[in-house]
Amino acid sequence: DTAVSQTPKYLVTQMGNDKSIKCEQNLGHDTMYWYKQDSKKFLKIMFSYNNKELIINETVPNRFSPKSPDKAHLNLHINSLELGDSAVYFCASSPRVLAVETQYFGPGTRLLVL
Amino acid sequence: GENVEQHPSTLSVQEGDSAVIKCTYSDSASNYFPWYKQELGKGPQLIIDIRSNVGEKKDQRIAVTLNKTAKHFSLHITETQPEDSAVYFCAAKGTGGFKTIFGAGTRLFVKA
Numbered sequence: 001d002t003a004v005s006q007t008p009k010y011l012v013t014q015m016g017n018d019k020s021i022k023c024e025q026n027l028g029h030d031t032m033y034w035y036k037q038d039s040k041k042f043l044k045i046m047f048s049y050n051n052k053e054l055i056i057n058e059t060v061p062n063r064f065s066p067k068s069p070d071k072a073h074l075n076l077h078i079n080s081l082e083l084g085d086s087a088v089y090f091c092a093s094s095p096r097v098l099a100v101e102t103q104y105f106g107p108g109t110r111l112l113v114l
Numbered sequence: 115g116e117n118v119e120q121h122p123s124t125l126s127v128q129e130g131d132s133a134v135i136k137c138t139y140s141d142s143a144s145n146y147f148p149w150y151k152q153e154l155g156k157g158p159q160l161i162i163d164i165r166s167n168v169g170e171k172k173d174q175r176i177a178v179t180l181n182k183t184a185k186h187f188s189l190h191i192t193e194t195q196p197e198d199s200a201v202y203f204c205a206a207k208g209t210g211g212f213k214t215i216f217g218a219g220t221r222l223f224v225k226a
Binding site: 056 | 160
């Protein structure tokens with residue numbers, strides 16, 4: 001009965017490779033997010049989708065491309081991985097985009113670029 | 115732009131003592147203030163939240179206070195236990211805003 005799930009949990013890869021992270025939520029929420037957490041634990045919003053429509057696109061390199069095939073899924077594809085991409089990536093969801101409601105986070109994907 | 119400042123960045127207390135984490139926010143339109151706890155190897159999880167029409171909220175050993183005039187809100191944990199050791203994040207969001215703004219986090223260590 002996992003609410004927000006991500007795969008894979010760990011990802012170790014070489015510089016220059018392309019990789020994808022998948023996220024699914026079974027909460028019936030309209031809005032999903034991708035966050036990047038660096039080694040100092042700072043949580044930085046990257047993208048947000050509401051009902052498959054992109055609503056937040058922070059200053060993220062265009063090597064990062066989110067894709068939402070339906071409102072329960074939000075995937076993140078990363079091209080030409082760089083050392084600085086190493087971080088923990090969290091997916092989250094919330095019921096409605098403009099409402100003041102909590103976000104539910106997934107367990108994270110730990111990406112290490114060598 | 116919107117900003118949430120969180121202090122301290124690290125807090126070490128003895129088991130049984132109280133812990134207080136403080137946050138200030140810049141956007142006066144913020145009206146929802148959640149607190150998240152992130153345990154090692156896990157994602158942040160909501161532990162308590164407060165809305166702008168309330169000054170204080172309590173849930174067992176955890177309480178949150180909000181001062182809208184000063185744009186301050188604080189998390190209070192009483193009778194701390196080793197399992198309270200984690201990273202705690204404050205956050206702020208306003209109705210009509212897309213983003214939740216997170217503080218930088220506080221690493222809480224509870225020594226047995």
